[in-house]
Amino acid sequence: MISQLLFAIIFILAIVLFTFNAKKIIRNIKLGRPTDRSDNPALRLKKMLKVAFGQSKMTKRPTAFVLHLFVYLGFVIINIEMLEIMIDGLAGTHRVFAGLGSFYNFLIASFEWLALGVLVGCILFLIRRNIIHVKRFLGVEMTNWPKTDANLILITEILLMTAFLFMNAADHKIQLQVQNEAIIGSFPISSWLLPLLPANTDSLHFIERFSWWFHIIGVLAFLNYLPYSKHLHIILAFPNTYFSNLKPKGQFTNMDTVTHEVKAMLDPSYTPPATEQPMRFGVKDVPDLTWKNLLEAYTCTECGRCTAVCPANITGKLLSPRKIMMDTRDRMVEIGEQVDKKGSFSEDGKALLDDYITREEIWACTSCNACVEACPVNINPLEIIIDLRRYAIMEESQAPSSINAMFGNIENNSAPWKYAQADRANWNNG
Amino acid sequence: MNEENIFKVPTMAEMIAKGESPDILFWVGCAGSFDERAQRTTRDICKILHHVGLKFAILGTEEGCTGDPAKRAGNEFLFQMQAMMNIEVLNGYEIKKIVTACPHCFNTLKNEYPILGGNYEVIHHTQLIQQLINEGKLQAQGGESFKGKRITFHDPCYLGRGNNVYEAPRRALEILDAQLVEMKRCKSNGLCCGAGGAQMFKEPEKGKKDVNIERIDEALQLNPQVIAAACPFCMTMLKDGVKNYDRENDIQVLDIAELTVRANGLK
Incomplete structure (x- = not known):
């Protein structure tokens, strides 16, 4: 009874804390400007099922795809087992679904295989990060915290799966000691651990209970670690792909505010619609971005596929699309903390542009969309880069001088080079 | 002329x-x-x-x-x-x-x-x-023969990734009866030539290499006789890349339209 109560308290506390942090994340995402992604729900659902649920973009890197698939399937399917653990914990039952008979045995056996998959995946991931030093996991933005974060996640998953398997093994050994009773569950993997366990029934009971508590408390702690880590992608990959950009990648957003001004310039009788507040052109800071940009910043799991294919980064320039997303998130969290303290955000003398992302980075981009294509969860760093350029150009008139010269040429002679428009068809003069 | x-x-x-x-x-x-x-x-x-x-x-x-x-x-x-x-x-x-x-x-x-x-x-x-090839209005006859020549195609970002056009330029190369070789980074994984995003009009930022050299290095591994382009900016970058290695004599950088005209001997 006491353990049930204890479990209920821990469980409720974990859920309350997670809800509290989840609300903060949603509030931070809502710091962004509106953008409409409500069209075409059927296509969006399809995209989400294919890209997030179906992992379709992961296949470009086969090794990582297979290892990630182990961990992903393990995560999704072992959560069915979590349901039993919850009910057992709250009701004080033991293996409450055992009544399912041979299907239950099948389930437990498959969970064990999946747990093995997760273990293998995570161990190899740790090796890739810390021993082989796969290049993708390095880079200027991969400072101590992002590296530690990744390792913490992997180690936690290894510990959770180990506890899960030891729990099964101890339970199995206890069952084996009771004669003439059919074994509940099927333990293809954890039976390898049987020789490691003591013969004493009391010790076995202790190991079984300890593993059970370790596993469930670990899971709840992990849930509450998510909001602070890069691992939020396990949840946000789904909404993020649902709200994907459905237009061709080459098509950049149209700035309606500019359209009104240009129309008014070309036709003096045109009256632009009244706007509620003076708008900034482009993006200087996080509140100038859209909620979708901010959702993407939280979704990014820092895998670095974007940076690995970025032509600027490959050739040694400062630009790294992953850093663009990480900087956006860091600045958003910083602003969120100010909102927590003061109730709202006011100028703090800092901004996303210059304090986080430098001009050198944004001007190195070739707008080639390789980063957008590479992202397994459809994050778009390019949109942020272009919006930062828009601010630099339209609010500050700050651009590399050759870019300004190109603008001047287009304005004066309608070509980016200094050729007279009258000569435009000279090639046609035979 | x-x-x-x-x-x-x-x-x-x-x-x-x-x-x-x-x-x-x-x-x-x-x-x-x-x-x-x-x-x-x-x-x-x-x-x-x-x-x-x-x-x-x-x-x-x-x-x-x-x-x-x-x-x-x-x-x-x-x-x-x-x-x-x-x-x-x-x-x-x-x-x-x-x-x-x-x-x-x-x-x-x-x-x-x-x-x-x-x-x-x-x-x-x-x-x-x-489209003209599919309608039978264009072939590869009556002009220069590209039979067996090693040709690799460089996907322009705004044609490929930007608008998902990958097959059209390749169709134009297929009828040449040439030996089409793909770079490792092709189609949706294609590497930019380095000119997009207004880079064409400015000096690159500080780095260890120019993007077009990175791309040409990749193309050269295939030992191509022709590098096919479909974008005037890519053309400039690829041409400069080939020139950088003094390979203008044995590697031609040609637009898909130029290859088509040559293969058909159009005047």
């Missing part, structure tokens, strides 16, 4: 004056108009259009930059000014269909003009060539 290009392409103004209208408008683009290397592609596209008997025209001096480099560089004002002016001209001539040699113009006209009031059917010249 000038025995080729004997015909003069009519402008829209000339065509309208004669009370005629074209099947298709050829949007030449700034590079195609002014860059000497790109002008050769421009003329070749005209030869193809002429050869298959399509009635076409250009805007001539009424054409202006689509605004693409301004938009990629963040100057939305300048982009929209250019777009509005071009749309006024295009709508004035009641243009329905446009073919262009530049993936940047293609992307801008096709995707970014409609919201500003410019609605046209826009195709890239490689798509037109593909």
